[in-house]
Amino acid sequence: MAKKPAAKPSSSRSKGGPREPAVREIANPAPDRPPTHPPPLPLDQLLGQDRARAVLDASIRSGRVHHAWIFHGPRGVGKFTAALSFAALLLDHTTNATAKSPPRADPNSPAARLLATGSHPDLHIVRKELARYHDDPRIRERKLSNIPVDVVRSFLLDPGNLAAAVASPSLAAKVFIVDEAELLAGPAQNAVLKFLEEPPERTVVILVTGSEEALLPTIRSRCQRVPFLPLTPRDLAAWLKHTGFALPPAERDWLIGFAQGAPGVIDTATRLGLAAWWQRLAPMLDECAKGRYSPDLGPTCHQLVDEFAQAQEKSGPNVSKDAANKDGAAWMLRLLAHRWSAGLADAPDASLACLDAISAAEHEIDANVNLLFVFEKLSAEFADAATQHAVA
Numbered sequence: 001m002a003k004k005p006a007a008k009p010s011s012s013r014s015k016g017g018p019r020e021p022a023v024r025e026i027a028n029p030a031p032d033r034p035p036t037h038p039p040p041l042p043l044d045q046l047l048g049q050d051r052a053r054a055v056l057d058a059s060i061r062s063g064r065v066h067h068a069w070i071f072h073g074p075r076g077v078g079k080f081t082a083a084l085s086f087a088a089l090l091l092d093h094t095t096n097a098t099a100k101s102p103p104r105a106d107p108n109s110p111a112a113r114l115l116a117t118g119s120h121p122d123l124h125i126v127r128k129e130l131a132r133y134h135d136d137p138r139i140r141e142r143k144l145s146n147i148p149v150d151v152v153r154s155f156l157l158d159p160g161n162l163a164a165a166v167a168s169p170s171l172a173a174k175v176f177i178v179d180e181a182e183l184l185a186g187p188a189q190n191a192v193l194k195f196l197e198e199p200p201e202r203t204v205v206i207l208v209t210g211s212e213e214a215l216l217p218t219i220r221s222r223c224q225r226v227p228f229l230p231l232t233p234r235d236l237a238a239w240l241k242h243t244g245f246a247l248p249p250a251e252r253d254w255l256i257g258f259a260q261g262a263p264g265v266i267d268t269a270t271r272l273g274l275a276a277w278w279q280r281l282a283p284m285l286d287e288c289a290k291g292r293y294s295p296d297l298g299p300t301c302h303q304l305v306d307e308f309a310q311a312q313e314k315s316g317p318n319v320s321k322d323a324a325n326k327d328g329a330a331w332m333l334r335l336l337a338h339r340w341s342a343g344l345a346d347a348p349d350a351s352l353a354c355l356d357a358i359s360a361a362e363h364e365i366d367a368n369v370n371l372l373f374v375f376e377k378l379s380a381e382f383a384d385a386a387t388q389h390a391v392a
Helices: 050-062 079-091 110-116 128-133 149-160 186-197 217-221 233-243 252-259 263-272 274-289 297-314 321-341 348-366 371-388
Strands: 068-072 096-098 101-104 123-126 174-178 203-209 224-227
Touching (some): 050 079, 050 096, 050 101, 050 224, 068 079, 079 123, 079 174, 079 203, 149 186, 233 252, 233 263, 252 263, 252 321, 263 274, 274 297, 274 321, 297 321, 297 371, 321 348, 321 371, 348 371
Parallel strands (some): 068 203, 068 224, 123 174, 174 203
Antiparallel strands (some): 096 101
């Protein structure tokens, strides 16, 4: 457990005020260091996650914060944003909460200033992209398809066992956020497990994942789990208004429906141009819904995913084409599932059969079945489902 230590007398402590943390002088990060993170959002401003916020608020109020957490839920609903907000409160000695007010920290505190610029030395974001900054050139040259154990050792285990750079009476001395924790490779999960079994004092690890089941049961059993849910239409509208996110008018309704309560999905779908995918595929899917096989559907799905993967591969020297293909295929399957989910009211049996086919396609893609074959098979199954379950 990461416990809040009792404050010790200090000549720098003002009467009635919190003791100022002793911050070691930290050199500016080298220009080749990885990007850090956006400024943390105040936790009470996180929209649509009242249950998750209540759990985190209660933990902070208790003064006894568990050392291991899993933030799990659908893609794009605010898990990583919440992890940053929680970490900011844990690392700031000015954090306080009352029975009637949520936990807050002084926005002008030394910790808040460091966090606002993404330069707090005791907040560590662990992602697969850190392989590019590993000391070993062999690791730097690896394709970025998972989080290898070498990244875990260099960016979690090693700094986790060092003294904190900022000496502060905060709830936690160090916080590690593992983003997309489901990408932890087998040996990497075992290394994380050992770290969780013997955690350094006042160190907190937050595993952020959209696929909690991909984590070892022994990891899950050692973590406090916090579920994150899709936003309600009202909360999603509030997010759009608060952020000023401009949706193309012609695509607005489709993007909101496709996101299913996930602001991050709206952001990514807009950036990737998924509405254009839908415009190309919708007529072919309508043919399938009438029980007519569309010979162009499978090849078009494959072409769009391939173009997506090629663009991703060109974005950096370490991007894995296989991982980019799977990511593009995941977006394609989500788009197809959105189409048949919308048909559940009018044609429930056919739509359910199509959704089952998409679920099977996910397993085939994970097993590295040829993508063109997967999409051509799906197009045939869509037409067959409509034919077999046609309303008499």
